[in-house]
Amino acid sequence: MAQVCVAVSLERIAKDSEVFSTASPATSVETLTTALEENYKVKKVLGQGKFGRVQEVVRKGTKKRFAVKVVASSKQSEDEVQLLASLRHGNIVCLHDSLEQDEMLYIIMELCSGGTLKSWIEDRQDEHLNVQVYTAPPKRVFANCMWQILDALKYLHGRGFVHRDIKLENLLLLKAGPCPQLKLADFGMATEFQKGELMTQRCGSPGYMAPEVLRGGYTELCDLWSMGVVFYQMATGRRLWLFTRTHEQHYDQVLAETPLTLKSNAHWSRLGPGALEMAQDLLSLECSRPTAACAIENDWLRKYVLGGDDRCCSIS
Template structure:
């Protein structure tokens, strides 16, 4: 799946340079950030001799690749088979497929990255047999019209922690994904909500401190400013995309998406992002600093994946907080009996307050009040109090969702001549 020139045309296209020459034999990494060595055995037998392709809806499709569900005949296990064309727009792109295989091998130890099972090669295409994630893309929940189908804020926090764990693993191994978006993050199951799997490493690159890598690549509304400015990419480039992703998961709104691609790029380059959206006002306010520490123009100013994992917004992992309040020993005076009575026999209330009194035979009376405060940290969407308000909100969400669904993956790879900076 290789992008078109980003200066004109369909705003749903991706941009990157022409395919770089394959590295010399024996090199583990090319100057373009591509890995060239793999350990996986490439099978040349007919794929259908060993797998049955399940007829019906495809799991995914791009201009040069299609993903289908399949079943391994000898085990009955389900997998996702990614069929990738080796020749694209008259160019041999086999080395890019080899690079994707190498990155998947490198990420085998991470439970947050999809597993590679086998690889097959035919005359015109290669097939990557991948772990099957039955829950599909998180994109579906991000744009859900109905509140019960959308992510709650607690869902977002749990999934965001897992995304950051996967990205942190990749960054520790000098891999930048460069195309983090809801379509490239899958769920192991949808009901109950499963764990995430990061997929699609076709645009990923290896980075190192002693060599700069500059490329224009990614999905328009998720790309960082340095990509548009043709400045060096780094692990911080992914962190910008995570900031956009967090915004989308919480609100269902794509923060930089414009009417066309040029407006989208202008919004990114000028940091035109709103933090006053109604949907953001309904979530824990700690979420705003989290997003803001990622959507910063200068890469060096953005938080790392490890720093994000320590952010207060991601630390609240449960719905209930128990507070223990110790009351000083009760003095033997006239009002002590009424005070004791009020603690030991509390009236039921909406705050779920309970009390327990322990008295020692030979010591002063010590009372311990345990307050259990039950609350919800926040919801991604909240229902309105009146029917009319619900209808208005539903209409707004529908418009937002349709606008967001307009985004599709890029599909071609081509050098971008001339100026491409706003």
């Protein structure tokens, strides 16, 4: 899966009421339309999917670099632009501009040059005696990453929107380095929600979708489950669920194995007391799952984010 450093999972496969997101490898540089070429010069293709592509561009005159998402113009893509334009948060990717021509929409956003959180985690894998060994980030770095994502979700939910596609590929690093500043990206599945009303569309990425999403009745807390999956993968370097042949087999697996009970091991021990419990809370059934505003007050999280002067990440 390509590491696309922009606010988008490029390919969506819709089947009945289900929506998935995946990304495909980039192939070659394509020419932008005249409208965009007036102000931008294309540098390279960052990702290519069934329904769109992402390219790195440079603004003529200022030489500033951006990422442009090129998709067919639709109500969904126009809604994504409107939502991005309304969001102002240090851990949410920033919209710069948008253009429309010949039924195509060009969404111009800040470029995150550090890759995805998925690639960052993969870089921490090493081979020892033909066995893959994962080294989790230091406690403070780990906690800062979790804090940034939760703060973005707290802000988003507070404005009445749910993301619905939280995953490692949609968490971008502004720059490469050992202490990431993260940006939440790809709001193509985001939607407005009303307190007390359930959403019903099965929406998200397999492996990250909450059990209540699979059942067809959920709230904004589905984002916190997905956050729990991210937490687990960042702590252990492993997928929460084993591979299955089909999406339906995976859904059956999730429904059969929840509620989950996480087991302590060396990975969790290295993160200190409280880390496993926080992951367990995020991966609990919806009725017991914390909100983003509650989760960000977790004692383990606050201990390593706020406890001391050696914080290395920007979390504003």
